[in-house]
Amino acid sequence: xxxxxxxxxxxxxxxxxxxxxxxxxxxxxxxxxxxxxxxxxxxxxxxxxxxxxxxxxxxxxxxxxxxxxxxxxxxxxxxxxxxxxxxxxxxxxxxxxxxxxxxxxxxxxxxxxxxxxxxxxxxxxxxxxxxxxxxxxxxxxxxxxxxxxxxxxxxxxxxxxxxxxxxxxxxxxxxxxxxxxxxxxxxxxxxxxxxxxxxxxxxxxxxxxxxxxxxxxxxxxxxxxxxxxxxxxxxxxxxxxxxxxxxxxxxxxxxxxxxxxxxxxxxxxxxxxxxxxxxxxxxxxxxxxxxxxxxxxxxxxxxxxxxxxxxxxxxxxxxxxxxxxxxxxxxxxxxxxxxxxxxxxxxxxxxxxxxxxxxxxxxxxxxxxxxxxxxxxxxxxxxxxxxxxxxxxxxxxxxxxxxxxxxxxxxxxxxxxxxxxxxxxxxxxxxxxxxxxxxxxxxxxxxxxxxxxxxxxxxxxxxxxxx
Numbered sequence: 378x379x380x381x382x383x384x385x386x387x388x389x390x391x392x393x394x395x396x397x398x399x400x401x402x403x404x405x406x407x408x409x410x411x412x413x414x415x416x417x418x419x420x421x422x423x424x425x426x427x428x429x430x431x432x433x434x435x436x437x438x439x440x441x442x443x444x445x446x447x448x449x450x451x452x453x454x455x456x457x458x459x460x461x462x463x464x465x466x467x468x469x470x471x472x473x474x475x476x477x478x479x480x481x482x483x484x485x486x487x488x489x490x491x492x493x494x495x496x497x498x499x500x501x502x503x504x505x506x507x508x509x510x511x512x513x514x515x516x517x518x519x520x521x522x523x524x525x526x527x528x529x530x531x532x533x534x535x536x537x538x539x540x541x542x543x544x545x546x547x548x549x550x551x552x553x554x555x556x557x558x559x560x561x562x563x564x565x566x567x568x569x570x571x572x573x574x575x576x577x578x579x580x581x582x583x584x585x586x587x588x589x590x591x592x593x594x595x596x597x598x599x600x601x602x603x604x605x606x607x608x609x610x611x612x613x614x615x616x617x618x619x620x621x622x623x624x625x626x627x628x629x630x631x632x633x634x635x636x637x638x639x640x641x642x643x644x645x646x647x648x649x650x651x652x653x654x655x656x657x658x659x660x661x662x663x664x665x666x667x668x669x670x671x672x673x674x675x676x677x678x679x680x681x682x683x684x685x686x687x688x689x690x691x692x693x694x695x696x697x698x699x700x701x702x703x704x705x706x707x708x709x710x711x712x713x714x715x716x717x718x719x720x721x722x723x724x725x726x727x728x729x730x731x732x733x734x735x736x737x738x739x740x741x742x743x744x745x746x747x748x749x750x751x752x753x754x755x756x757x758x759x760x761x762x763x764x765x766x767x768x769x770x771x772x773x774x775x776x777x778x779x780x781x782x783x784x785x786x787x788x789x790x791x792x793x794x795x796x797x798x799x800x801x802x803x804x805x806x807x808x809x810x811x812x813x814x815x816x817x818x819x820x821x822x823x824x825x826x827x828x829x830x831x832x833x834x835x836x837x838x839x840x841x842x843x844x
Contacts, residue, residue, distance in 0.1 A: 391734035394427035394438060396420070405432050410570045413824045414718070414746060421747045427733045433572055435461065438735055439742045441751060443777035445731050446743050449722055451777075451785035456728055460721030461569060461740045471645020485646060486790065488622045492543060492615050493790050498797060499694040501542045506691035508537045509802045513809055516838050524815055524835035529555070531662040531802075535655035538798050543654065544601065545614035551597045558652055560590025562825045598647040619646050652826065657716035658795045660829040664714040665707060665803055666812050667820045667834060668761050675763060676807060679703050680841065683808035692801045703804050705763040707796065711781035713761060715745035718828040720783055745780050746828065754778040812836040 397405060397420075408416040409432055417439065420428045426442040440449065449457055458479070472481060491497075512534045519525045532555050540548035548554060564587035567575070577584055605616050612621065623639040623646075669676040679702060686692075686699045697704070720743040728735040735741060750758040754774060755765070764770060782789035789795070806812070814820070814836050823831035 391729040391732055394429040394733045395424045396429035397431070399431050402431050402433065405430055406570075414822060417719075417742075417744050417747050418750070421751075427731055435572065435740050437461070437740045437742055438730075438733075439744065439747075440730055440733075441744065441747050442731060443748070443754070443775040446748060446777040446780055446784060448730050449741055449743055450720065450780070450783065450787070453728065454785040454787070456725050457722035457741065458725060460723040460742070461572075471648060472642060484622070488618050489615065489650075489790055492613075492618070493794060495793060498793055501794075502692065502694040502797070502801075504541050505538055505798050505801050506693070506805070508534060508541065509798075509805045510691060511537070512802065513805055516806065516810055516812075517840070519838045520810070520840050522838075524837050526833040527666050527812060527836045528659065528663040528830050528834040531659040532655060534662075534802065535659040535798070536651075538658075539651065539654040542794065543615040543650070545610050546601055546604070546616060551600075553593055554597060554651065557590040557593040557597070558656070560586045561594065561648075561652070562656075563587070564590075566825055594648050594651075595644055598644050598651075601647065602643065615650060616647070619643060619650075654791060656827045656829070657789075658798055660714070660716050660827045661707065661711055661795070661799055662802055663830050663834050664820075664828075665710045665799070666806070666836065667814065667830065668710055668713075669706075669803075669807065670812060670814045670836065672761055675706060675761070676811075679706055679803065679807045683804040687804060687808065692804060694797070696804075697797060697800060700800055700804055702763065703800055704796070705766040707799050707803065708766040708779075708781075709761060709763040712749040712755070712765075712779060713759075714822060714828050715749060715781045716827045717781070717783060717789075718746040718822075718824050719744050720780075743780075746824075749779060749781075751778065809841060811839045811841050813839065 405416065420430060420439055421441045426440065426445065428439040428441075430437045430439065440446070512530060515530065516525065533549075536548045536554060540546045563583060567583055575581075577587075601616060602620060605620060610617055612618065620643065623643045669679065682700060682702045686696055692700070722741045722743075724735050724737055724739045724741055727737045730741075749755065752758055755778075777784060782792040814834075818835065820834060821831040823829050
């Protein structure tokens with residue numbers, strides 16, 4: 378490429394970040410569609426911690442330094458709103474906690490936050506352990522037989538935990554949820570790469586599949602809401618709180634227009650909770666079992682710790698502080714394969730990040746996937762080494778060099794629940810079973826709304842001894 382695109386250029390306020398020249402836009406767009414992770418990785422490797430890429434009508438500002446992440450996500454979070462990908466996803470999943478901003482987001486966060494307090498999570502340990510035990514038994518049934526799709530099993534597990542811990546509902550009877558979310562995610566990513574310029578009314582196969590998926594999700598959440606109205610709880614579950622927050626707890630108000638808006642909002646919030654609440658944990662656990670298979674010495678340490686701490690019993694909340702190596706393994710899994718691989722924002726007003734000018738309205742991208750591989754903060758960044766999260770190894774690491782749950786006010790509200798769930802599952806499954814990948818099959822990351830394993834993760838199951 379010409380040096381025209383390589384050098385920063387000075388303006389009145391800060392420099393314009395270096396990046397590919399304008400005539401590289403078609404190649405960048407093809408990479409955005411086909412291989413988004415490689416696009417980001419190559420951009421930071423060539424141009425450094427600040428990159429400006431012109432793709433179609435958009436100029437994307439990619440920042441890849443801990444100080445940049447702190448500036449955009451935390452210190453100046455009020456100057457930015459949700460950006461590319463999530464903005465387009467609003468057409469798909471509605472206005473839930475993932476896509477909303479401003480006062481709507483603050484109200485939603487206030488409604489949800491109390492359900493994730495540690496004192497409440499401590500009371501859910503038996504529910505999570507029970508779901509993990511049921512997963513172990515489902516996998517055990519495949520021992521010595523053909524492969525099982527571990528990603529699909531982790532999705533079922535995560536939905537089961539989500540239903541029982543947050544919604545006080547059994548999601549097993551809604552077996553179409555996983556398939557419906559596939560159609561929604563495919564559409565959301567299509568909206569992102571086409572910049573939402575393709576009308577949804579066009580009868581494209583993808584659009585038809587999406588409309589069927591969205592209709593199924595609406596039917597499921599409507600049934601959940603109707604069931605809760607028929608059978609109220611004490612009001613301390615998320616489903617009841619969301620119903621109450623929309624003003625529909627008693628069946629609706631008098632204005633049909635207002636009722637319709639409230640139902641749309643409730644649908645959007647529930648769909649977002651269902652999607653975000655299971656997808657990130659399922660993808661993290663899938664990558665964890667893949668990496669344990671590739672690194673048997675790590676798997677044996679996890680297994681030995683589980684036997685030492687748990688013995689034959691299920692885990693309890695207090696065990697989280699004892700399963701230290703298992704926690705380090707999960708932290709390293711999320712470093713290499715962060716469940717949320719891109720955090721997108723739009724600048725509400727002109728800003729300066731790391732000495733670079735960001736115009737008002739610019740699309741800004743912080744990618745945990747590239748930040749977690751920054752060679753200045755991670756030695757041998759592509760290597761799987763859980764020991765890097767030992768206290769003595771991570772003491773001097775910048776806080777914002779590792780952001781698997783985001784940062785700032787939009788820090789993932791369910792991070793503690795997700796970590797407890799993943800820790801329990803990894804310990805219990807590894808204690809009792811060995812999952813082995815199929816020879817010759819590669820696990821390829823697929824950056825959708827979360828960073829999942831493309832095409833699933835088929836593995837065979839064998840039994841292990843607890844001695």
